Amino acid sequence: MDARQISEAMNAWYARAARDLPWRSPDIDPWGVLVSEFMLQQTQVDRVLPRWLEWMERWPRPSALAAEEAGEAVRAWGRLGYPRRALWLHRAAVEIAERHGDRVPSDIDGLLALTGIGPYTARAVAAFAFGDRHPVVDTNTRRVIARLVHGRAAAGMPSPRDLADMEALLPEDTREAAVFNAAAMELGATVCTARAPRCAECPVAQWCEWRGAGYPDNAPQKRPRQARFEGSDRQVRGRIMALLRGARDPIAVDEVIAAAGEGGVRDAAQPRRAYDSLIADGLVVEFEGAARLP
């Protein structure tokens, strides 16, 4: 396996086949990249695209978002999912405006200190917004490496070894490294997909250990299956958030609790439990017996 051949083939494929996404445009500033990375956490490109365009027009700089109430960010987040990301992005905007002079920090430690930014997003912003040479590893990249390098059908649990694996493939040249990070993610998202990979279109199929071994069904142990969504607290929280997003005025708490139960609940205490957890998360605020976005 030749890391240089692989990175060159992957980057050539990326130059030809990458989707034309606005946050990849050369004249997008680091704020635009950061917003895209928040929205893309656990969320596919197709769903993010229209929302990102709206946000960038409305809040072209961190200070513009920071000047709003947090609830406006949550409302504008719409149905993207995980609304606390909207809350955290608003907090990050405040932190950038107040502590960094309205400029997104370029170093990984500075990025990690921002609310809602973890190991993945910090590296992604440093690499994609500032062009620095860092291995960036997301779920797509982990799957590509699992198959290409380790001959496994799927990636195992995330591990510090993931970064070392990516570093071993990463070109020395800074510019090429940034492209390769994006190329590995793009390949995983569009060709080396979790189900039904399109190996006939893969630029590195000839070096793929998993393919070479005849596609063995050797996926490592996965995380325990996540709880059923139907009937979950998450679903009930989602109902409450949808109700409050659509309301300009505060809604009586009793009314919110009643509405949360419409559509079915697992137990009688569930609406109240879900409501309390949203209060605890700061996604809902209560004042004089009425609930609204923060």
Place this chain on the structure above:
DNA sequence: CACACGTGGCT
């Protein structure tokens, strides 16, 4: 560190 956290598309 295992777990909770939305929503929608795909097979």
Place this chain on the structure above:
DNA sequence: TAGCCAAGTGT
């Protein structure tokens, strides 16, 4: 179709 999966993070 019920379950899997998706550019993760904070606790």
